[in-house]
Amino acid sequence: MEHVYQNYRYINQDVDYTFRFYPNGHVVIMNNATNEIVLPKQLSGTCLQFFARKKIQFIKQQLQIAIHKAG
Numbered sequence: 429m430e431h432v433y434q435n436y437r438y439i440n441q442d443v444d445y446t447f448r449f450y451p452n453g454h455v456v457i458m459n460n461a462t463n464e465i466v467l468p469k470q471l472s473g474t475c476l477q478f479f480a481r482k483k484i485q486f487i488k489q490q491l492q493i494a495i496h497k498a499g
Contacts, residue, residue, distance in 0.1 A: 434486065438478045447479060449486045455479075 436447045437460075444460040457466040457479070471479055 436478075436482050438475055440474065443475060445475065447482055449482070451490065453490075455483070 433448050433450045438445045446458045448456040459466050
């Protein structure tokens with residue numbers, strides 16, 4: 429059974445975010461301190477780098493799943 433989404437958590441002294449990646453490419457970023465949604469354009473610094481690395485990792489996983497299903 430495939431996961432409906434994947435969660436990743438980023439915590440440093442300033443922020444505590446959960447990144448939820450859905451198979452259709454949609455991402456929801458939640459500020460765990462305030463329970464508010466954060467837009468990707470609001471990210472900066474190491475948090476933005478974390479998001480970019482996880483997004484690339486997620487895309488690679490989705491491509492591998494698609495290739496495996498097609499093969």
